[in-house]
Amino acid sequence: MSDAALPLARDMAPPARPAAILPLAVRDLGLRFGRTTVLEGVNFDLQPAGCTMVMGPNGAGKSLLLKLLHGLIAPTSGTIDWRGQGAPDVTARQALVFQKPVLLRRSVAANVDFVLKVRGKDRTRGTALLEHVGLAHKADQPARLLSGGEAQRLALARALAADPEVLFLDEPTASLDPASVLAIEEIVRDASTRGVRIVFVTHDMGQARRMADDILFLSGGGIAEHSRAADFFPKPQSQAARDYLNGRLVV
Template sequence: MILPMVAEGLRFSAGGVEIIRGIDLELRAGGPTLVVGPNGAGKSVLLRLLHGLLAPGAGVVRWAAGDAARRQAMVFQRPVMLRRSVLANAEYPLKLAGIDPARAMAALERVGLAALAGRPARKLSGGEQQRLALARAWAMGPEVLFLDEPTASLDPAATRQVEAIIAAIAAQGTKVVMTSHDLGQARRLAEEVVLVIAGRVNAISPAPDFFERPPTGEAAAFLRGDLLW
């Protein structure tokens, strides 16, 4: 088990601008953690730092066990589709990792794409591509799955389909850490909410408490839609 994960003093700058300004955060096993906050708060950068795609300018991310990189996965808002079939897209990372590629078809069945296995992945709709990206990650059997606004460009029906898949992945024991700008989505999916404002963690709270009893004045203002920053 690679959790808990502890981030201490994370800082990150790009182009001379400090985006992450000293974040301390701990992730434990359990239901989904939703990272919310205003546009430009640093949510996506924080996710990439936790996953290891970016190296912090200062601070450290510590996992409970070594070889953490092989036991986590990440899905982006606009997933990359290879110029291959749906099935080949799902099989590709499995082959690279030395995992039985037969798991790919099982994953496609779980997300409702088995009938499209032979179709070119780049001809799928946006919602179908996101479901394929989730299937591709799910087939790897990650202990931690990072999701960066996976429904931001989807219509309501496709969003609900993706949310159902995310809930199913979490129900099987994978820790989901997800950024979202959709507070309704956070209410539906989150067990824990992390509020990021201007590159800092402003609040960490169980989801019911966050929405019913905001832990900070900034959290209350954010939920009201007041633009105070």
């Protein structure tokens, strides 16, 4: 099956739960490495539903922000308040997909089964998850033989196997062909309709226009703007965002 042909298994997973760890409140968040400040004074809120696209120039701190929210690194200052939930509980209710998929040296099916086993989920869901991302016909194939688009779809199947309430995506479609991009977007869009909260880093303005409910725009190590996508693209409020949308480099 090609990357362009993506079956969506509507009975793939149990009905979405209410998002117990949302809303999110980030206050005065900062991150320093030695004497270098990479994020400072970051403030924003996320409500339980929707797709937030995180945008900004290279080096603005987008990937680091996702790692902070997911608990992979600790902030130097400020707070990340997931509705009062502690970090261990929060991490178990989230999933993160990187730009370059991190897959086990096992079969396609075994990659998904590993997550189901570790997270204590129903292991019979493995086949349905692979059908959902269009990889059921490659279940017994080594994951290392997948194409770039297929590997990223497997990474998404593994993330969805954890039954997350929040799904972080760090440029998951960078360097992929258009058919693979659209296939991945459809998987993410379907997850969003099921109630999974999406936080998606992208440089692709077309993708952001297609997917976003709101835009979180980073520049200079802080939040330059956080607004509805319907407002951001036609009338950005910050000079940094206007420069970015007009193709001028901002730092």
